[in-house]
Amino acid sequence: ISTGDAGGSSSPTKLEIEIPSGRLGVAFKSDEPAISQIAYHSPLIGQVNIGDIVSSVMLGDGTEFTEFNTPELVAALNESSNDSKRKLFLTSKDSGELTEETVEVDIPAGSLRFATIGSPPVVSKIADESPLVDEIMVGYVIKSLTLGDGTTVETKTAKELTDELRSSIEDENRTLLVMKNWPPTSVITIDSNINVDDIDIEDDMDGCPVMEGVRSGHALEDEACFGMRIHSVQVENGDKIVGHNSEGVKSFLKKNKDKRRIVTLKNPSKLFPKKSLSEEKNETGVIIQEVLFNEPGGDTQAEWIRLYNATNEEVSIAGWKLTKNAGFSNKHEKVLDKGAFIGRWDSFIFGQKTFEEHYGFAPDSQIDFILTNKRMLLTLSDKTGKQVDAVGWGSQRGIWSNMKKTGDGQSILRIDNTLSEPSAWKINKDPKPDCDDPAFKGSEMAKFLWEKKDDLKSWFKHIDLNQNNTLEKQEVLDALTKTFEIDGEKRVQDIKDAIHNLWPVFDTDGSGKISTAEFLEEDGLGQSLKAMIGEEVFM
Numbered sequence: 001i002s003t004g005d006a007g008g009s010s011s012p013t014k015l016e017i018e019i020p021s022g023r024l025g026v027a028f029k030s031d032e033p034a035i036s037q038i039a040y041h042s043p044l045i046g047q048v049n050i051g052d053i054v055s056s057v058m059l060g061d062g063t064e065f066t067e068f069n070t071p072e073l074v075a076a077l078n079e080s081s082n083d084s085k086r087k088l089f090l091t092s093k094d095s096g097e098l099t100e101e102t103v104e105v106d107i108p109a110g111s112l113r114f115a116t117i118g119s120p121p122v123v124s125k126i127a128d129e130s131p132l133v134d135e136i137m138v139g140y141v142i143k144s145l146t147l148g149d150g151t152t153v154e155t156k157t158a159k160e161l162t163d164e165l166r167s168s169i170e171d172e173n174r175t176l177l178v179m180k181n182w183p184p185t186s187v188i189t190i191d192s193n194i195n196v197d198d199i200d201i202e203d204d205m206d207g208c209p210v211m212e213g214v215r216s217g218h219a220l221e222d223e224a225c226f227g228m229r230i231h232s233v234q235v236e237n238g239d240k241i242v243g244h245n246s247e248g249v250k251s252f253l254k255k256n257k258d259k260r261r262i263v264t265l266k267n268p269s270k271l272f273p274k275k276s277l278s279e280e281k282n283e284t285g286v287i288i289q290e291v292l293f294n295e296p297g298g299d300t301q302a303e304w305i306r307l308y309n310a311t312n313e314e315v316s317i318a319g320w321k322l323t324k325n326a327g328f329s330n331k332h333e334k335v336l337d338k339g340a341f342i343g344r345w346d347s348f349i350f351g352q353k354t355f356e357e358h359y360g361f362a363p364d365s366q367i368d369f370i371l372t373n374k375r376m377l378l379t380l381s382d383k384t385g386k387q388v389d390a391v392g393w394g395s396q397r398g399i400w401s402n403m404k405k406t407g408d409g410q411s412i413l414r415i416d417n418t419l420s421e422p423s424a425w426k427i428n429k430d431p432k433p434d435c436d437d438p439a440f441k442g443s444e445m446a447k448f449l450w451e452k453k454d455d456l457k458s459w460f461k462h463i464d465l466n467q468n469n470t471l472e473k474q475e476v477l478d479a480l481t482k483t484f485e486i487d488g489e490k491r492v493q494d495i496k497d498a499i500h501n502l503w504p505v506f507d508t509d510g511s512g513k514i515s516t517a518e519f520l521e522e523d524g525l526g527q528s529l530k531a532m533i534g535e536e537v538f539m
Helices: 070-079 158-167 246-255 355-359 444-451 456-463 473-483 489-506 516-520 525-537
Strands: 012-019 026-029 034-038 056-058 064-066 086-093 102-107 114-117 122-126 141-146 152-154 174-179 185-190 199-203 209-214 228-235 240-242 261-268 286-292 304-309 321-324 332-335 347-351 376-381 387-393 411-414 425-428
Touching (some): 026 070, 122 141, 141 158, 240 246, 387 411, 456 525, 473 489, 473 525, 516 525
Antiparallel strands (some): 012 086, 056 086, 141 152, 185 261, 199 209, 209 228, 286 411, 304 347, 321 332, 321 376, 411 425
C-alpha cells in the first residue's frame, strides 16, 4: 500500500502483510485501488490506513495479481476468501513528515489533565476539564514534545512523556506532535477472578462496543485503554468472537467467567465535540429547549422533545429536520411537514406513540426513533440543511457528562437560550412538556403584554409596580425599557424626556399621576402604549 499525497515528500517503503481468509472489512475506491473505509472489526486495523493504495495480491498457491483496478481487486479478494495464506504487497511513505494524520497541538503551561500508556505513548484518558479536550482523543499517539526554547524531545514511552511534561510545566510555548489517525491496538487480560459487572462496556453512536471504564480501584483501572473500541474477545486456548455489540461482548465474557479472557481494543470511539455544538450563530430564534430521554416508568414511547421560539415572530419550520446522531451509522431523522410553524414565544412538541396517553394532549409531531439514554446527539436543521441548534448527552468520558445522571422520568432543560454548551442546561426533576420557557431572555414585559393584549386593565396592574392604583412616570419608563430591552444612558434619557413631554396629554386631572380611568380612556395612555408597542411586538 502506498500512501496518497498528504503534504510530505518521503520516499515509499515496501511492506508485506499476511491477510486471513474471510472478509477483510475494508472498502476501496478509484481506479488505482485506494482504501476508503476500514471497519472497526477489520483484521487489517493497525496495518493499513485510509488513502493507502494496494499494489499487488499474492494467493497461497503463488499466483500474483498486479495492475488491477478497484472492481478487479475486489473480485480477486472475494474469489480467494477461503485462502488463509494470502498476502498483500504494499508501499507506504515514511511517516516522519507532517501529514494530515499528524498534527501539532499547542499546549499551555500547567496541568494538562490527560493520561497515556504504553510505548509509544497512547492517550488513554482525557478529563472533561482538560485544556486539550477538543484537541486530542483517546487512541492518539504522542510522537514528540517541543519546548518553548525549540528543543524537541522524542517521547518513546508514556513515562518519558509524563516526566518531560512535568519538568516543563511552567513553559507556555510547548507543542505536541500527535498522530491522530494512527490505529492503535491494546490488549488486556481479564482473569477469572475479575467481576465483569464492574466493567462498563457500552455501544458508541456507530453501534460499536467501547471499553468505557471500570469501578474505582478495579484491577484494570490503570491498564484498560478507555474509549477504545473492542475488536475481539478470546478465551485463552478457546473460542473467540469478533465484531459483536456491547451486549454480545458482555454475554461472552460472563459465559466464560471461570476462564482467562483476552480482549483486543482497536481504534478510539468517534465522539462529537465536547463544547458548543452549534456550528454558527442561531439566527432563527428557534432552539431545542427540553428533552425527556429517560422515559417515565421505562416506557420508551413516552419520550419527548420541545422546541421553543424565543422571538416575537411566528417562524415556519416546514421542511426542518430533527436528527438523532447525525454523521453516525445509526442516524435517524424526522422531517417536518409542509405548514409546520411555531408561534411567537411558543413551543413545538415532538412526542412518541404514548405521549397523549401520558400527558393528555397530542404532540405537534410524532417521532418514531428512541432517544437513547446512554449517549446521543440531537440536531435541528432548517430546510436548507443548515444546523440551527444541537444538544448531546453521554456517560463516562462522553459529551456533556454533567447531563448523564438523569433519573427515571427526568429531563434535561435549557436555562440559557443564548448558549449551546453544557452550562446552558440542567437536570429537571419535574418535566412538563407544556410549561413556559424558564430561560426567556427576551422581553418578559413584551411577552406578558402580548398574552394580555386585549385586556388593558391587566396592563395597568402589571405596570403599576407599587400597586397604588396610579401610574407614575418612572413606572411607565420601566415598562417601556423592559419591553424593548433598552439600555444605554442616552437612549433611556430620550424615552424619559418623551414621557415627560407627553404626560400632560394623558394626565387629564393634572395630578401628576395616571389613574385607572385615565389609562383606559379612549386615546388614553393604555391605547397609546398598545399602538406604539404593537408595531414592534405584536406585528
